Amino acid sequence: MSSPPAAAPRTGHRLVAAPLAVPRPLAADAAQRRVIEHPGGPLLVLAGPGTGKTATLVEAVAARVEAGADPRSILVLTFSRRAAAELRERITARLGPTGAGRGPQAWTFHAWCLAVLRAHDRPAPSGGFRLLSGPEQDSRLRELVEGSREDGRPAWPESLARCLGTRGFTEEVRALLARAREVGLEPVGLAQLARRTARPEWTALAEFYEMYLDVFGFEGALDYADLVHRAALVAEGAAAGEELRTRYQHVFVDEYQDTDPAQERLLRALAGGGGNLIAFGDPDQSIYAFRGAEVAGLLDFPQRFRAPGGGQAPIVALRTCRRMAPGPLL
Structure with a gap:
C-alpha cells in the first residue's frame, strides 16, 4: 500500500487584499452640491452620460454618513449586479478605512426584495424562498x-x-x-x-x-416579477412596512428610468409621503420597456412623490459633461 503524498511545504506567503485607495472628495459644481446638501424629502436628479451621476450619488451617501446617519439606515438600489458592486466599492473607498465593513450597502432591486421576503414574509415555505x-x-x-x-x-x-x-x-x-x-x-x-x-x-x-x-x-419558487410584487406587499403591510420605513431613513435609486410599476409601488411604500428618496435617472436612456419599465415613472416622479409640505418633489439637472468635449454632445 503506497503512502499518502507529502504535503507541500509552506512558503510563508499569503494573499493579502490591497488596501482601498481613498479618493479625494468630489469637487462638486453648484448642481451637484444641491444634491449632496439636499435637506430631506424626495428629489429627482436628471443626469445624462458623463455628468458625474455616480460620483454625486456616492458623495451624497458619504455626506449623510459623515453627518451622523447610521450607515445601516441608508439603502442604495440599482438594477444590475455589476452596478451594485461598483457602488459598494466606491462608497467604501470614499468613506475610507473607517467605512470598510460598515458602509451602506448597495443592492439590486431583486436581491433586496429577496432579503425582505426572507426576513419578513411569514409563513415562509418549508424549504425557503x-x-x-x-x-x-x-x-x-x-x-x-x-x-x-x-x-x-x-x-x-x-x-x-x-x-x-x-x-x-x-x-x-x-x-x-x-x-x-x-x-x-x-x-x-x-x-x-x-x-x-x-x-x-x-x-x-x-x-x-x-x-x-x-x-x-x-x-417557494419566485420569478423576478413575483419577487418584487411580494416584497411590495410586505412593505405595504402595517407591521413589516413600519419596521422597514423606520430602518431605512435614506433611500437612493440609480437608473430610475428603468423602474417598473411594481418597483415604484415598493418605493412608495418604503419612502412615500415625503420620505428621503433621491432618484437618479435619464429619460433618454430608458431602454427596458420590453421588461415592463415605464419612463413615465421618471417623468412623473415630482407628482408621484410629494415633498413633505405636499408640493411637487424638486428636480436637479446635472448639466456639466466631464466625459466628452462639447462637439460630440451636440
Whole structure:
C-alpha cells in the first residue's frame, strides 16, 4: 500500500487584499452640491452620460454618513449586479478605512426584495424562498401548460389549441404573467377584465394564473416579477412596512428610468409621503420597456412623490459633461 503524498511545504506567503485607495472628495459644481446638501424629502436628479451621476450619488451617501446617519439606515438600489458592486466599492473607498465593513450597502432591486421576503414574509415555505432563472421558469411553465392540457383545467379555447405546446405560447404566457404582477393584477382581476372584454383566452389564462401561483407558492419558487410584487406587499403591510420605513431613513435609486410599476409601488411604500428618496435617472436612456419599465415613472416622479409640505418633489439637472468635449454632445 503506497503512502499518502507529502504535503507541500509552506512558503510563508499569503494573499493579502490591497488596501482601498481613498479618493479625494468630489469637487462638486453648484448642481451637484444641491444634491449632496439636499435637506430631506424626495428629489429627482436628471443626469445624462458623463455628468458625474455616480460620483454625486456616492458623495451624497458619504455626506449623510459623515453627518451622523447610521450607515445601516441608508439603502442604495440599482438594477444590475455589476452596478451594485461598483457602488459598494466606491462608497467604501470614499468613506475610507473607517467605512470598510460598515458602509451602506448597495443592492439590486431583486436581491433586496429577496432579503425582505426572507426576513419578513411569514409563513415562509418549508424549504425557503427560491428565485427562478429565466430558463427554469420557462421549463416549469411548459410543464404546467402540458399538465393543464391533460387535466382539462383550465379549459383552453379552441383558438389556442394549435399553439399550446409551442415555445412561443409559453413565452407569451410568461410575458403576460410578468406584466400582471408588475401592475398588481391578481387572477380575479384578470378574470373580470376577460369578462368585460369578452376574451375567452384571458379567462383561461386567469385560471392558469391562479394555478401557477398555487404551484409556485407551494414550492417557494419566485420569478423576478413575483419577487418584487411580494416584497411590495410586505412593505405595504402595517407591521413589516413600519419596521422597514423606520430602518431605512435614506433611500437612493440609480437608473430610475428603468423602474417598473411594481418597483415604484415598493418605493412608495418604503419612502412615500415625503420620505428621503433621491432618484437618479435619464429619460433618454430608458431602454427596458420590453421588461415592463415605464419612463413615465421618471417623468412623473415630482407628482408621484410629494415633498413633505405636499408640493411637487424638486428636480436637479446635472448639466456639466466631464466625459466628452462639447462637439460630440451636440
